[in-house]
Amino acid sequence: MIKYLVLVLIGLGGGVTVGNAVAAFFTILLIMPRLIQITDTRDKIKIYKYMLIISSVFSIIIYFFDLKLYLSKLITVPIGFILGIFVGLLSSALAEVLNVIPVLSRKLKIKNSLKYVVWALLGGKVAGSLFYWLLLK
Amino acid sequence: MDKEKVYLKINKKATVEPDKIVYLKDIGEVYSTNDKLKKDIENIKIIDRHNKEDWGYISAIQIGQKVLEKHSNVDLELIGETEVLLEFKNKEEKKPFWEFIKVAFVCLVLFFGGALAIINFHEDVNTRKTMKDLYYFFTGVEQENPLLLVIPYSIGIGFGVMIFFSKIFSPSLRRKKEPGPMEIELYQYELDMEDTILNDTKNNKGS
Numbered sequence: 001m002i003k004y005l006v007l008v009l010i011g012l013g014g015g016v017t018v019g020n021a022v023a024a025f026f027t028i029l030l031i032m033p034r035l036i037q038i039t040d041t042r043d044k045i046k047i048y049k050y051m052l053i054i055s056s057v058f059s060i061i062i063y064f065f066d067l068k069l070y071l072s073k074l075i076t077v078p079i080g081f082i083l084g085i086f087v088g089l090l091s092s093a094l095a096e097v098l099n100v101i102p103v104l105s106r107k108l109k110i111k112n113s114l115k116y117v118v119w120a121l122l123g124g125k126v127a128g129s130l131f132y133w134l135l136l137k
Numbered sequence: 138m139d140k141e142k143v144y145l146k147i148n149k150k151a152t153v154e155p156d157k158i159v160y161l162k163d164i165g166e167v168y169s170t171n172d173k174l175k176k177d178i179e180n181i182k183i184i185d186r187h188n189k190e191d192w193g194y195i196s197a198i199q200i201g202q203k204v205l206e207k208h209s210n211v212d213l214e215l216i217g218e219t220e221v222l223l224e225f226k227n228k229e230e231k232k233p234f235w236e237f238i239k240v241a242f243v244c245l246v247l248f249f250g251g252a253l254a255i256i257n258f259h260e261d262v263n264t265r266k267t268m269k270d271l272y273y274f275f276t277g278v279e280q281e282n283p284l285l286l287v288i289p290y291s292i293g294i295g296f297g298v299m300i301f302f303s304k305i306f307s308p309s310l311r312r313k314k315e316p317g318p319m320e321i322e323l324y325q326y327e328l329d330m331e332d333t334i335l336n337d338t339k340n341n342k343g344s
Contacts, residue, residue: 030301030318037315038305062270068277073285076275080289083271087290088297091255098318102326104243113240114319120244121251122298128252129291132259133282 022056029093031086084129091125140212143178144168145204147197147217150331155191155225159184161200164221174208181207184223193223194338222335255294 026032036042061067091097101118105111144167151164161167162179169175181203183195197219204213259265265282268290272283302319305312316324 034301034318038300040312062274067274069275070277071275073276073278076272076283076286077289079271079275080286081293081296084290084293084295085297085300086293087255087258088294088299089301090297091251091258091294092298092301093318098322099326101247101319102323104246105323106326106330108239108243110236110240110243111323113236114323116240117243117247118298118302118319121247122295122302124248124251125255125298126291126295127248128255129259129294130288131252132256133284133287133291136256 019056023052026052029090030098031089031093034089034093088125092121097121140210141169141171141174142214143174143204143208143211144214144216145178145200147200147215147219147221149218150222150224152224152226154227155187155189158182158186159223161204164195164200164223165217169211174211178204178208178211187225189225190227191225192334192338193225194220194335195223196220220335220339222331222338 032048036045036048101114101121105114105117110117145161145165146168147165151159153159153163159182160179161181161183164183167175167178169178183200183203184193187193197215197217200221201213201215204211268283268287269280272278272280272286302317304317305315307313
């Protein structure tokens with residue numbers, strides 16, 4: 001009996017730690033603030049918060065249980081697109097990208113051409129991803 | 138006779154051409170009710186010709202001293218910064234071809250760098266398995282490479298990057314003027330750099 005109690009405690013402790021880490025990850029990255037700024041929905045921040053909590057629980061259910069929905073294959077198209085948007089935001093929000101571009105633009109004095117630079121970055125990411133899925137095995 | 142009140146607002150940074158004498162009006166603003174006095178003070182010489190591109194620095198106290206040497210009968214009020222960073226910089230001539238080369242270089246680096254980064258990221262977090270699991274969850278079919286899921290995903294990445302960096306699309310001018318993360322980061326970087334240069338120049342003068 002006591003064995004199970006200890007296991008439950010360990011699981012709970014680990015879960016709290018990981019949950020905190022996920023929340024911290026989302027807060028530190030600029031993804032949520034940026035989306036809120038774009039949509040101008042600062043007052044709806046509570047909904048977004050609950051959404052994150054629901055999504056964490058949902059993802060755990062998918063991960064640990066053998067569930068399937070038997071939906072049409074086409075449903076994966078919009079889902080893939082949305083997943084991609086998130087990863088695009090994530091990879092741009094990582095501090096490295098945001099720090100490299102100012103340094104490069106300053107060193108080479110190309111402040112006025114930054115939009116091309118961003119497009120190059122964007123194209124590179126899409127090309128890299130397509131390359132990974134279609135050609136790399 | 139009463140002393141005339143003169144307000145002197147000093148800028149944080151001034152960009153001046155190296156082959157010109159720096160006057161007070163180049164590094165700040167003067168206000169006084171006496172127009173002639175204002176003109177006089179604006180044309181006080183602060184620094185001589187420098188003759189080469191460089192960074193310099195002058196403190197508000199030194200500026201105040203120069204003003205009081207010329208006009209001892211003014212009541213000087215300093216507002217604004219306590220020191221100015223001076224950037225001696227020649228007028229830039231446009232070199233469109235060189236600019237193009239530089240932009241092309243940065244674009245190439247970022248294109249291939251971005252591609253490498255996203256591939257590394259996929260390998261790192263084992264996206265292949267995640268995508269397979271997700272495809273299985275939604276459709277109930279085990280598929281090794283679910284193209285129907287991952288091609289829209291790849292296009293979505295592009296949209297995500299665009300959403301992150303692009304300016305806001307809105308009819309409101311107020312919303313359009315909000316800067317993106319890149320503009321903020323650029324500005325922050327420049328501020329930090331100027332601060333560091335100011336600090337370095339100060340320390341070098343002391344030793």
